[in-house]
Every structure is written in C-alpha cells, then in structure tokens.
Amino acid sequence: MRLNWKPFVLSLVVLLILFPFVYLVFLSLASEWRFPDVWPSYIGFKNWVTVFNSEAGLLKSFFSSLVISLSVAVFSTTSGFLISKAVFYHPKKRVLTLLAYFPYILAPVVFAACLSFFFLKMGLFGNMTGVVVAQFIIAFPYALLFFSSFWNEKVKSYEDLVATLGGNKWQTYTKVLLPLAKGLILICFFQTFLISWFEYGLTSIIGIGKVQTLTIKVFLFIKEANYFYGALSCCLLIFPPVVLLYFNKRYVFKKFV
Amino acid sequence: MFLEVQHIVKSFGDEKVVKDLNFSLSAKHTLSILGKSGCGKTTMLKTIGGLVPPDSGKILLNGEDITETKPEKRSIVYLYQEDLLFPHLNAFENIAFGLRLKKIPEGLIKEKVEHMLHSLELEGQADKMPTQLSGGQRQRVSFGRAISTNPSLLLLDEPFGSLDTGTRKRMQELFKKLTEEFDITSLFVTHDLKEAVLMGNQIGFMQDGVLKVYEDKKDFIQDPQTGVQSEIEFWGGLL
Amino acid sequence: MFLEVQHIVKSFGDEKVVKDLNFSLSAKHTLSILGKSGCGKTTMLKTIGGLVPPDSGKILLNGEDITETKPEKRSIVYLYQEDLLFPHLNAFENIAFGLRLKKIPEGLIKEKVEHMLHSLELEGQADKMPTQLSGGQRQRVSFGRAISTNPSLLLLDEPFGSLDTGTRKRMQELFKKLTEEFDITSLFVTHDLKEAVLMGNQIGFMQDGVLKVYEDKKDFIQDPQTGVQSEIEFWGGLL
C-alpha cells in the first residue's frame, strides 16, 4: 500500500490558511511580548478596550463602510456584467479589452493621486458620493474583465436560442443569462465588495478623512508603532468579509467551485 | 409564398459556404433538405433564423422583408443541431421555457408540458437535468421546446438524428400531427433519406452552397445523386 | 473470448438502467448494438470503458478482470456520442493527439494525419478550431482521432449520426478497412438499421436494460421487433 500523502498536505494547507486568522486574534489580545519570549506576558482584552474607548464612532464607520462597499459592489457588478456584454461581443473586442486593461497598468496609488484633481473640480471631494464614484472607477474594470470569460460561443448560442423562441432582451437576461452567471456574479460581487472594503489610498484622498470608512479608521494603527493595535485593526478589517463569505457560501459554492 | 429566400450569400473568410441561395416555400408546407456534411445546411438555417447575418440577399416572410429583423421578432424558431438545453433548467422547465416567455397561465403550462412530455415518451424524465438525460432524450426535449411554441416557421436541424428507428418513427408522426394542427411551415434538415421522403411536401438537395428543390418527389427518387436508388437496392437485397 | 461482460448492473437513483448485462465478443469482431433511445446503451459503453462504475458485475478483457481498472489503463477507447474535441487544438492537432503521445516522429505524424484527413474528407478544414467546424465535420474529427490510435477495443457511440448518406457510407467503408488492417475489436452503437447490418459481425438489440445478441444476422432480419421488415417494405414500396 502506497502511503497516501494527500491528506497530510491538505491538512497542512488548512492550517496555513487558518493560522493567520488565529495568530492575528492572538496578537491583538497580547501585550508586552518581545523577543525572545515565545509567549506574551499579557493576554486579555486591554487593547480592545483601549481602542474602542479612544475611537469614537467605530460603529458608525462600520456602517458607512458597509454602505459604500455595498453600493460599489452593486454598481460595479451590475454595470460590469451589462457592459462587458457589449464589449466582448463587439467586433473590435480586442482593442476594447486592451483599453480595459489600462486602468490596471497605471498603479492604483498613482491613479488615485492623478484623479484627485478632477474630483476636486467636480465637487466630488470629501463626500460619500465622491468616494463611491472613485471606488467604482477602480472596481468597474475589474468587474468588466471578470465577466470576459462568460461571454463565449456557448452563451451566445443560448441567447440566440431564447431569441428564436421569441424571448425579448429582458427575458434573455432574467431567464437565462442571470441564472447562468449567478455563480460568477456572486464572486464578482464579493470581490468588488472587497476592493471597496479594503480601499485606502483613494478613499483617503477623495474622502480626505471626512468619509471615515472603517478601513480609514483602522489603517493607521496597522502602520503605526503598536503592533498589538495593528493586529487588532487587522481583525476589524478582515472578519466582516469572512462573515459575509460565510453567509454567501451557500449560494456561491453550489454553482461554482 | 410564405417564405421567399433570394440570392443569399454567406462566406466565412475565404470560404463561400452559401452561394446564391434561392427558393420559396408555401405556407403549411414542409421542405426536407438533404446535403453532404459541411455543405452549408446549418449556415443556411441560421441565416434564415437571423442568427447569422448574410453577406447579401433578401429573406421575405409572408411578403415582408425580414432580412434586418432581429431574431426574436421573426417568429421563426430554429432548432439547433446539437441538443442545446438550458443547463440550469430540468427537462420540464426546458420545454416550458417558450411558454413561460409568453406568460401563459401556470396551470395551462403544466398541462401542455405534461402532455408534450407524454408525446415525447419522456414520462418520468421531467425532473432530470440535461446532463442526466441520454442523447436521444435531450434531442427530444429540445424538439419539444421548439414545437410547443407553435411558431409560424420552424427550422429543424436534424431533429431526430440520435433516435432509434422506432422512436424516430413516432416522433415523425408527432411532428406531422402538430404541424397540421397548428399550421406550421418548416424546413427540415435531415440525413435520413427515408425521413426526408416521409416528412417533406417537397425535397431539396444542397450542394456546393446551392439548394436545388425538386418539383416532385418522383424526380427526387429517380435522381441517382440522392442515393435513394442504392437504398432501394440494399433493402431489396436483404429479402 | 476477447471481451466478456458478466452480470453488469447499473442504476441511477431508483432507475435501473442496465440490468444483468451479459455478452461476450471475439477478437477482431464488431458487435452492432441497436436499442431504443434511453434504453441504456451509452451507460453500457461507459461502464465498459470505465467512465461509469457498475453497481455489480464483472468485465474481462483478454481474460483479465478489468472491472476495477482505471479507464486510462484499460486500452479501451470510448468515442463520445456528442463530439468532444479538445477546444485548444485545431482539427489537425485533434487527430494528431493520440499519435503525438506515442512520440512518433513529426514527419510521420504529418503524413498519417494528412492521410486521415483525406480519408475523412476533411481536406481544407485542418486549421479550423472546433467551433468553426460543422456538426458532421466535428464528428469525423473525433472519429479520426479515436481510430488513429489503433486501440485494441473501440467503443463507438453513434459515430456517424450527423453524416449524410454518402459521407456515411464512405466512413463506414473506412471503418471496415481500418478495423481489419489493425485488428480492432469494437462495439458499435447506432440507430441506423442498415449501418448495424453492414458494420457488425454480430448484432445486438438492447431492451429494458438487457442486451440480446443475435447468433446470426438472419435471425435479426427476421425478428419483427427490430424494424428491418418494415424498412424493407418502405423501400420496396418506393419502386
């Protein structure tokens, strides 16, 4: 009998994936933990209490983050899906696709620095709308390209089929295209939600700290000296998406992977 | 004439697949179409159905020029050669699809589809998803879906290719019955000589991108090119 | 006996698709299999090919029990009912696929494949990708790919279903020639009675999940269940 190594590797992978989450929670509970100690001398909720006391309005930030990210995810997924169809069925598909790559080519931070001027001019500075628009500009090409693989010959055939059966555009979408793309749409929604949720540079420039997303609130701590607070901030950042993912998984995984 | 096809030309790259297609068809008639594999039959049907734009030429339906009309406005149903079922719907829902588009009341749909499933000999298969059906079952579902909408013009691309002789016969009868009942005009592409003879009011033979329609079935049977003669010989020889 | 199938049973859920399948086949013989759509032919072939595990029963190939052997170790080639081509390869490369695996020198591959393309009447289609081929062309490519590897057992699931009579005839001849030349044993599922008679050394008829193999073609022709008689009548009547 050959030794089956797969379960071991698999368990290792699971451990590796879970380790960061556990370690970050642990680090956020620790204090006074220095080389060469393997175990911190303090474990408890001190850091959490301090941060929640000093950061007024964390909850409010959480909700404005949620509103912004959901709007961005909804807008970019919807428009990405609809517009990608026009793009990937277009005879000049190659050129258009190439154009869609360009926003990626300009590094995001630089993109942000250069865009701020136009946002200022349009009065989209320092308010929620501006932040949503700015994040949308980043998330849209992603969504667009995300759906590129969906529009293939086969799907075209399904569309044609609906057409010859007498279905109009609306019916084609609701009865065939959306159900077929459901898995992809959910993933794209999740991804664009994350893009928005984690967005810092652009949000801080366009929102100039007036639009206080959770990410803006906690980002400084990650970079600043106290890494126990940093770990805590990391937890605040990553656990909401994990929860979202958990609730989403029923829908996402059935169709997908 | 119900359907008039005039000077249709279609090329893929350098390859002229359909060259100067010309024919017409009266209402409620069925035109069987035979032709070598790759001769352009599918391309022709897709052009008439509006799924492939012709390079030039004109298509008239009921006297109206529909060359530029969108496929969903043509009230022509094209039945794909490969059994293209909606992967997210089961057999029942695939057949019900066209009916649902028309917003027919639920009860009626249920009744119609169940009747159709029965006619297609698919009782007990209603809940299966496309991948769980056999090749011939898929083909029948796809046929049932096309015909249950009672289109004015039906384009069939080898609808019974994967069926055994017995089932095929019964499906042919079903088709005859339904076309008569609902006044359906149709183009029927097949590779089966017998089927062509049985189904068509007229028979056409496609070659080199041109469709030749026989005035009379007799002419068709006598034409040695069509292979009917050798078929007669073969079966006679088995006696 | 080269292939022995013993008491194979296979159900999907409550539906017993294959019930007690029993037959054997000598080397270099072809067994034609007919049967109603949905009667379990494809399931049977897939079981023999190892793509569907049987619920019970045994399969022996050349005296060796292969019931548990993985498909790739069986040296059985199964030709899918739907034409499954490698989407990333053109017609030429699809046919060359099996040959390239054997590290045959490039020149020889080119020669062999070109010869095969010629036999399949696919000259000029070599560079087309699968989506650019017609239904019958795809089917021929897929047939050419299977047969060019000279497998010891070949399972064909309606290989010529989408071909017109003429092409079909020439493909049948090609098949005959190649099986003889390379000592290929095969199961040949078809819905075409004529094809079944022409291709098989023996003929089997599948019904209710059981395969009945006729000792003699005569018996088959005389059996009214098979439909040969009505076919003879039809063609005789056309005279």
Added chain:
Amino acid sequence: GEKSTNNDDKLKSAPWEDIEAIAEGTTVNFMMWQGSTAINDYINNYVVPSVKGKYNINLQISGGQGPEIVQLVMGEKQADIEQGQVDMVWINGETFFQLRKVKGLWGPFVEQLPNASLINFEDSYISTDFQQPVNGMEAPWSINQFAIVYDFEKVPNPPKNIPELKNFIKEHPGTFTISNDFTGMTLLKSFMAELGGGPNVLDGAFDENKYKQLSQKLWKFINDNKQYFWKEGSTFPKEQSKMNQLYANGELLIAYGFNEGGIEDKVLTGLYPESTKGYAWSNGTIRNSNYLGILYNSPEKAGAMQVINFLLSPEAQLKKADAKGMDSNTVLAMDKLDTEWKDKFLDARKRQYGPTLKELEVNAIAEPAPEYMIRLYEDFRKNVIEN
C-alpha cells in the same frame, strides 16, 4: 471670491467677540495624525465634546499628516477651490516650510487668540520654526525634544556621542539604524552639529560650505561603520514607526524620536518594556514645537480660531499634559498663568518612564534651516542607501 477674501481679511483685525459670534454653530474640519490611541482619546472624548458644549462647534476630525496636508493644499490650489475641505491642521516645521512655500496658510491670526497671551513668544523654540519666524501664521500647540530611547536592563551604558556610538555598535552589531524619514534626518542633523564641534554650529541661514564639509564627515562615519548597523547597513527602515517596532520586538537596542522619544505612552500600552529610558545626546538633540495652522481656503476660519484658542486654554493644555493621556508638554508659560492653574500644572500626573523636558533642556538644539533637511534626504539616499 472677492467678498470672502475681504471678510477673511477683516477677521484678522476683528475683535474676539465678533470672531466668537461668527464661530458659533459652525462645523470645523481638523486634519491631524490619528495614529495614537492616547491622542485620539484626547480629541474624540475631550476636545470634540468640549467645543460642542462650550461654543456649539461641530469639530470633525479627518486623518492625515504632513504629506497628505501638503497634497491636499496643492490639489485645491491647482483646482482653484475657494471653499476648502479642511479648516485647521496640525503640523510641524517640515510641513510649515512646505505650506509656506505654496502659500497654503492663512494668517497671521495667533495674536488675536486670547489664550496666546499665556504663551511666551520670546522663547525661540516657540517663535521660530525651522529657523523661520512663525509670525503668527501658526499657533504652537506643544513643545518637545528629540530623545534617544534604550532599555537600561539590556544596555546599562548607552552611547552619548559619536565615538561611543561607534564602539557600541561594534559590540552590538545590528542593533542600531537610521530611519529614512523626518526622524532619522533629525538625528543626522544632531550628528552633523556634533561633527561641527558644538550645538549651535548649524544655527542661522543655510550655509552650503558648512553643509558640504560636515556632511562629508557624516557620510564617512556612516559608511565606515555601516556593516555594524541593522541589516549591515544594506537597508534602512522607511519610517520611524518601523524602527520603533524593531526596538519593541527586541531587534534594535536603540531607538529615538520626538516627543522625548514617546516613551511614556508606548510603555503604558505594552509596546516598550518598562525598563525603557530616554536621554539626550551630549552634544544636544533638537527641540521644537508643533503647531496648529489654518488653511488659506478654510471656509470656517473663525470657527477654527475658536477651536485653536480652546486648545491653547489652560484647561485643554493641562488635560493634554497628563502623563497617562496624551502626555505632551504645554506651551503655556508658567509665569503667565494664574497660581491656581500653575499649581494644577505642577500637580499634574508625572511621567513614570520617559524623561521630562526639563531633564533634556540642557542639551537642546534649535532646528536648523529647512535646506539642511532637503539636502540630507537627498544625500543620505545617494551616499548611503544606494552606495
């Protein structure tokens, strides 16, 4: 545009009562660094409710430090925005210099603040920022001194001058480094002063010759001893915060920074060990103030003035001086305060770990002219990092 500029100009000479009246009920945007819980606690839980209660001012905080503020101002200038997004900012000399350069500050306004009278503007550490007179364009908020940080249990005798540092890093290789930012460059300025022979060598306007001569020596010292630096001098931490982390987790034995090393807060939050201490370089380290400014296009200049005045009040300054809180030194002059307040300041909670400003006073150096900083940045990269 015209009118609002006029109104703004009038503000500069308006009596305080008028300003208070205009300020009432406004919303003021304050952009400041928010990377410390102690500071955020002070602002969110004390300043914001206080100005709301006292003056009915909505104080809104947005996060951003030097570069962000400069970028914002440059962006708004570029786009001709007359009603800016931010009213007041918390800045240090570096940013003051940049904002002055692009004419991003509004003022002078400091003299009008009633509480400005409690500040001793004779003190050059307050009235001069980066060798530039402040001239009422920014209000001092706190004063502090650069200090070296070490762990007295691990390092009983920390180095106090360059030769000692040389020996120290040879003994403890890999435990010292220079952060490639404002903080690191400030350390280099003190080193340069030491190499020049005294604390006041760099005073006055920028002197190209002096710079060339002294920096040459500095690079030679660093390059000769680089192999004993952190990571053998192949790279340097990008920011002071990174260096502090390295000190906190035990990788470095010596760190440094403004605000007397920021020791108190970091020990209290469990980052630094309790055995951490701070001291000044024997030739001196830089002492300076940090300031509050009003942006040129602030829509609520009066409101901002009111908030700044509050921040300079004895009450707010006392609260800010709490060693368990924000722990920063007041800019108010003790001799100008009522005795009542004076006593309160003297009774305020004292530091347990960090050095006091008083202890470092003897070794204070004034911030040299800004050009030194620009040149050091550039040459440190050229001569050390990329070398």
Added chain:
Amino acid sequence: MRIKKLNIGILLFVLVGVVPFAAAFIYALLYSFGIIGVANDGFTLQFWESVITSGTFFKSFGYSFLIALVAVAISVGGALWITLKFRQQLETRFMSFIIYLPLAVPGIVTGFFTFQLFSKGGFFARISHKLGFITEASQFPDLVNDGLAIGIIFSFLTMITPFFVLLFLNVYKNERVEELSILAQSLGANANQISRRVFLPILLKKTWVLIVLYFIFLLGAYEVPLILGQESPQMLSVLIIQEIKQYDLDKISEGYVVAVLYTLIVSVAAILLFLPKRKRAYAT
C-alpha cells in the same frame, strides 16, 4: 437597431473605463513636464532628464519586474499543481469555504502579518531562539526588508495563489477538462502527458490574460513592498509615491515622470502582447 444598442454599452464603457484613465494619464503627463503643479513654473524637461540620468527608475523597474515574475511564476505553478492534485478534495463543502478565506485578507494585512512572523524579532525568530538555533535576534536569517525580497515574494504568493487555485478550479469545470482528460487517457496518454497536453494548455490558454494582469498588478503593488521592502532598489509604486510625497516640493514632478514612464512601458508591452491576433486562439 442592434448596432445602436451595443453602442450605448460601449459608450458607457468608454466613459467609465477609459476616460478616467486617460484623464489621469494626461494629468500625470502635464505634471511631469512642469506645465501644471503649484510649485512648478512652466514647461521644462528637467524632471525627465534627472529621472532618466539617475537610473533609479530603471533599477527599480527591473527589480519590480523580477519580483513580480518570480511571484507569478511560483504561484501559477503552485496553483496548477494544487488544482491537479487536490481537485476533488477542494470540492468538499468545508474546503471550498476554506480556500476562499485568503481572499478576505488585503495586502496590508498580509504585509503586516509576514513582518510579524519573519522579522528578526518575530514569531519564528523567537521559536528558533527557544529551540536554541539562535542566541540573538540578529542571527536570524534576513527574511523581511531583505535584498532578495523574500518577504515580498512570500506575501505575494500567499495573496495570489489562492486566487489562481479558484480560477483554475473554475476553468477546469467549465471547460470540461475532466472529460477531456479521460478522453486523452483512453487515447493512451499517461498522467504526465495529460498534464502537459490537456490540463496545462487548456487552463493556461484560458487564463493567460488574467495571469498577465496579475503580473501587472504585482508590478504596481504598493502596501506590501512598503512594509516589507528595502530602501534601494524599491518597488515602483513605493518609489513613485515617495517622490510625489517628498519633502522637496520642487521635485514632486519627478514622481510623475516615473509614473508616466512606467505606464508607457507597461502599456507598450500590453499592446504588443494582447493586440496581435493570435493564430491559435480559440473562440471564447
């Protein structure tokens, strides 16, 4: 009619997808020539000159290129291997949730976490100390802020490998690779040949565009190299932002020069790579 409908889509695409990029690029271009910018006074080539002569940009570009290349190569390779070997296991309910988890971790957290683990005073250094492998922090190997960018590459790997695994699993499903593999097997392919001739070409052909995009994404990554990188050479975004935010306002334009140069080079590469009609590309 049909054409018109499509054009609205294209119009929107251009409006949202192309115009902002073009505007940002032009802004950067003007800034780089000193035409705009509060601290600038008119057209000058001085910034371009100084960037090109200093050579920092090219060093940085090469460095970023290598890092991104290594990271993409390893993670694509790893993801392919995982897909090949663990496909079935990954389809279980539990695993399919687990493999999505890494997507919820942004770059900055990855960088932070990697630093906490691998720095000389970090978690592994402490364990090594406990186990007696090292006696002082400085003896621990250089894994972050190091010259070989090990920390950066490690972070990149943990960020993008899960994505590629998910991508490949999907393509595997959608393209019927399973069936095609069995077909290839019955045609006589061994496991090795299946990987080489069916699995790899189908997966890579379907995904190469995304792979290239991720390469570009890593080329322009900011947070991770900011935390884990060294001071020279730096990765491009770090360099650009450092220049744009620099203390000396007179030199801010140099940052825009770097940004424009970078964009131009990558754009040209993208055009050369994506635009020519590939002979073998099959309809997707």
